[in-house]
Amino acid sequence: MLKKTFFSLFCFFTALTILSFTQRDQKPIKTIIIDPGHGGYDQGAPGLISTEAQISLALSLKLGDKIAKEMPDVKALFTRATDIIPGNSRDKNEGLRYRADFANKSRADLFISIHCNAAGKAPGGWNERRIVGYDEKISYRGTGKKKRKIVTKIPIYETFWVHNHAKGTETFIWTAKESAHKGKMVGDHSEFASYADDSSIIMPENDPVINAMKLVYTKKYFLKSLKLAELVQHEFENTGRINRGVKQRNDIGIWVLHATGMPSILVEAGFITNKEEEEYMNSSEGQEEIVNSISNAVKKYLDGLDVPRKGNDAEVVNDGTSAILQNNRKQIFKKPVVLI
Ligand SMILES: [Zn+2]
Structure with missing residues (x-):
């Protein structure tokens, strides 16, 4: 009898150990939303041989392919996969809302919007x-x-x-003054929300504890967005592109960045108004290089890596999310050249 009990216990603990090892080895599936800018009747900025909507879509689809091939733990979803306004929306703003809602409903872990920049009086x-x-x-x-x-x-x-002549890459993160909006989205649509969804937990409106938790999540997402944006820019720089920095748009903000309850970035892959950059962004070599830069950054982000720092002037954030240099923070507030 004692032998039998001992054997049962042995089996139980062995099973438990195997289970815990299996669980530890299984990485959670991450969902990344890839959002090709513009589409359909909104072609975005025009170039000499293409439009922003066309380039954004081509880059996004290739990024999705690369993620599928190289990151089996990651599921990539597109806000649009053809030349339409996402959700076949009747107007641009409805399309923007659809992009954010789609990301929120998918409970995505990351949101990457891809656009091209424009400057000057005319392309070329x-x-x-x-x-x-x-x-x-x-x-x-x-x-x-x-x-x-x-x-x-x-x-x-x-x-x-x-x-x-304006050229180079820049990556936007959401504007700090939109924190309240982001906080609401974080509260409604994030891992925080899945905790809050538990019907056994009463979540009163304006509860200071809940509000403080939303703030913590909002800050965490800000740091994560900044970290991914820095990694993307760093990878671009490594391929010889001009790094115009991580930026915020301070006037009207960028809807898809502050309406999504997850870390979110908007990549300006290059200037469609610059003849050489437009040709580069339309070439298969150029597209491959851009997509590699973004996917390398995503890989490093998912592996918890940071942009390599020089010296010891990095400020380590107490939750260990990121190390941020003061000059990077200053860089964010540089005025962007053109509105998207
Ligand atoms: Zn755009």
Whole structure:
């Protein structure tokens, strides 16, 4: 009898040990939303040979393929996979809401929006005129003794070509002043919400403890977004691209970034208005390089890695989420060149 009990106990603990090892080895499936900017009747910024919507979609689909191949623990979902406004929405704003709602309903862990930047008066460049000298036009007024000579200066113009030279990559994270909105989304749609969904727990509105928890999650997501954005920019820089930094848009914010209850970034893959960058973003080599940069950053983010730091001036955040350099923080507040 004792032998039997001992054997049962032995089997029980062996099973428990195997189970705990299996659970430890199984990484949780992460869901990443890939959001190709614009689409359908909203083609975004035009280039010379393509539109922002086309490039964003091509890059997004390739990023999805790469994640499927190289990250078996990650599920990638698209807000659109064809040339439409997400959700076949009737207007742009409805489309933006659909993107965020889709991410929230999917309980995604990460949101990556892909866009192209634009600057200047026209893609490629434009003609301007400048004065290079003056001609004199002589005329006479009056007759006889009152006849006067009038010299009029007429400017000579030269037309010259202004190359649209703005180029490089930048990654946006949500604006700090939208924290309240992000906090609401975090409260409604995140891992925090799955805890709050437990019907046995009463979650009163405006409860200071709940509000404090939302704030902690919001801060955590901000740091995670910043960390991923820094990794993306670092990877771009490693391939020789110009790193314009991690930025925030301080005027009206970016809806998809602050309406999503998860860490979220918006990548500006390059300037479609720059002839060379547009060609690069349309080439298969360029697209591969851009997609590799983003997916390498995602891998490092999921592995808990940070951008390598020089010196020891990094500030380590107490939850261990990230190490942030002061100058990176300053960089965020650089004014973006153009609105998306
Ligand atoms: Zn855009």
